Amino acid sequence: MNEMHLALHGVAIKKHAPAHAVAAVVGLAVEQVEALLKDATATGRLLEAQGGYALTPAGRMILDSQYSRFCDAQREDAAFIKAYERFERVNVELKQLITDWQTLDVGGQKVRNDHSNAEYDAKVLDRLGDVHERFEPVLAQLAQGLPRLARYGQKLEAALEQAEAGKVEWVSDAKLESYHTVWFELHEDLLRVLGRVREE
Template identity: 40%
Template sequence: MLDSNDLSLHGLTLKQLANAEQLETILEQDTATVSAHLEAAVGAGYAMAARGAYMITPAGREHLDATYPIAFADQRTNPELVATLADFEQGINKQMLALMTSWQTVTVDGTQQPNDHSDADYDAKVVDKLARLHERAESVLAPFVGADPLTKRFVSRLDGALQQVDRGDHDYVSNVRLDSYHTVWYQMHEHLLRMMGEERDE
C-alpha cells in the first residue's frame, strides 16, 4: 500500500488541481496531514502550489510510477483483481459512459442535442438506470473493496452521491463542480488503473 506521503501525492492524480480539504474527502486523511504532505511534496519538486491549491509535477508522476509497482504488488499479482478490472473495463464502465451520455444528451429527430432536463420522465428513467447500475457496481467491485481501503471509500462516496440524486438533487448525477456520481466514478476509475498498472481505454 502507499505510505501516507505518497497517498496524498496520489490524490493529485485523481483530482488534478486540489486543496487539502478536497483531498481529505477523497483520501479520508485529515486536512493537516494532507497539507503537511503536500508541502513536503512541493519541497521535493513532486508538486507545485498556487493560491492554496496543488498540482502534481512530472517529477511527482515519475516518483509515483516507480512507487506503484511496489506499493500495489499484492493487488497486481492477484488473479481475481486482474480479472475483475478486465470485466469492469469491458462491462460496467462502458455502461456508465453510455448512461452519462444519455443524461447529458437527448436524441431529437435522429440528432443528439444537449439535454436541457425539461423532460422529467426522461431524466427519471436515466436516474433509475443509474440506481440499477450502482447495485451492479457494488457487486462487481466487491473484490477491490475487500483488498483496497481507498476503493471501499470510493464506493461509499458513490453511494452518497446517489443518495443526493434520490433526494432530488440531480446535479449530483454529473456536475463536475460537485462530488457527483460521475466525478467520483472518474476518480475511482483512475485509481483502479493506477493501482493495477493499466492505461485508460476511453
C-alpha cells in the same frame, strides 16, 4: 503504499485540489496530508497554486515509478484484477448512460438534455440506480484487495441519493462530487494502482 506515496497518488487523481480534498479521496487525516503535501512542495514534487496542489513533472515521474513497489499486492491479486475487469465492463454501460443523461434524441438529432422532461430523466436515473446496485458487489470485491476503495461506494451512493432527490446536477456535473466525477476518480485510481492505460 507508504503515506507520502498515497498523498501524491491522491493529488494525481484530483489533478489540482486542496489538502482536504486529497485527504478525502485517500482516506488519511487532513492535518497529515497537509504536512505531507507541504513537504512534497518543498522538495519540488508538487506546485501549490490558487489554494490547490498539483504534481510537477518530476513529482509525476517519481510517483509513477513507485507504483510497482507499493501496489505489488494488488497487481498480483487475481481476484482484484478480475474485479477490475468487471469494473471496466460496468464502465462501458455507465459511459453510455451519462451520454443518454446529457443528450436527448429529437427526431434523430442529438440535442442537449435541458432536464425539462421529468419522465425521461426518471428513466435514466432508474437505470443509474440499477447500474449502481450491480456495481456494489464489484466494489466490495475491489475493497477486499484494497480496503480504502470502499470510500468510493459511500461517495457514489451519496451522489446518487442527491440526484434521486431531484438535484439533477449530481449525476454528471464536473464541479461537484457528482456520480460521474467520483466514478471517474475511481477509474483513475484503479488505472494507477494497476499500471493500466485508459481505453477510450
